[in-house]
Amino acid sequence: MLAPAKAGRKPAAVRSEPAAETTAEAKESHVDPAQTILAIVRTLAGLEQRLQSGRSVTATSCPFSELLEKANQQLAEARQTIWAMGGLAMEGLNDDERPIFDELAGIGEPVYIPGDGQANTVKPEIHPGALVQTDHGTVAVVVSRIDNAIILRAIGNDDQNEHGEHFTWGIDQTYAAPIEGGKGGAL
Amino acid sequence: MKTKTTPAPVTGFQVVLAFADELIAMRDRLAKAVDIGPTTMIDDELHGAMDKVEQALNELWPAVGFMRSTESHPTLSLSRNEPETLERLRVALKGGAK
Numbered sequence: 001m002l003a004p005a006k007a008g009r010k011p012a013a014v015r016s017e018p019a020a021e022t023t024a025e026a027k028e029s030h031v032d033p034a035q036t037i038l039a040i041v042r043t044l045a046g047l048e049q050r051l052q053s054g055r056s057v058t059a060t061s062c063p064f065s066e067l068l069e070k071a072n073q074q075l076a077e078a079r080q081t082i083w084a085m086g087g088l089a090m091e092g093l094n095d096d097e098r099p100i101f102d103e104l105a106g107i108g109e110p111v112y113i114p115g116d117g118q119a120n121t122v123k124p125e126i127h128p129g130a131l132v133q134t135d136h137g138t139v140a141v142v143v144s145r146i147d148n149a150i151i152l153r154a155i156g157n158d159d160q161n162e163h164g165e166h167f168t169w170g171i172d173q174t175y176a177a178p179i180e181g182g183k184g185g186a187l
Numbered sequence: 188m189k190t191k192t193t194p195a196p197v198t199g200f201q202v203v204l205a206f207a208d209e210l211i212a213m214r215d216r217l218a219k220a221v222d223i224g225p226t227t228m229i230d231d232e233l234h235g236a237m238d239k240v241e242q243a244l245n246e247l248w249p250a251v252g253f254m255r256s257t258e259s260h261p262t263l264s265l266s267r268n269e270p271e272t273l274e275r276l277r278v279a280l281k282g283g284a285k
Binding site for chain 2: 040043044047050051053054056057058063064067068070071072074075077078081082084085088097099100101103104
């Protein structure tokens, strides 16, 4: 069930200086790396919290308790490592580092919000914790998944037009984006 | 005349397995990023995080098997992990505990 381990590690290299200022177009095509890090850290923290809750309801003599505790420690270390990457992201990224963060964000094609006249389906393989970006530029995190839709919560860059007028997709608002023909809409 | 069917309750085994699936998704997500990463500090950090998630998964697998065995063999002695505890555990891991 598990994927085979990587044959070898690539040697770490000294990080070079961030590339010179990128074009406005290039900037728009990427999600803020700090938001990506934050989304992954939140996902890991959520998993940790559930493990911690599970551990708290089991007696210390229960075999589950030790297993959950160990798994929780590993997740905490993974979260701390990812969190440390946030510092690197804040320094600015080299051009060859940006695709890494895009991959981490889970961004493929933009998610189009239902009702705005655009195509509005989401790939079914999208997973909770992934970041998506709407056609208006809103960055949202996939909160959960229901039968034929994923639940998105906007976390940044709420939509606004060139006059500064806001669309209906505000920060912390949630939407159900349909998967494969399901129905979506504001929650 | 249609017969109304009641959906089967979600078992603890299914919940633990689903939790493991979420860890696998996170592990694979990090692995994909590692695969495209250049030889930078970011790649090293990512690799470390992926290893930790993998280890967490390895710690959890026995719990999956244990949960399954207790549910498929109800007559198994549960002196140290009573059904009530397993139920609370199921709820907690599912993310519904408040």
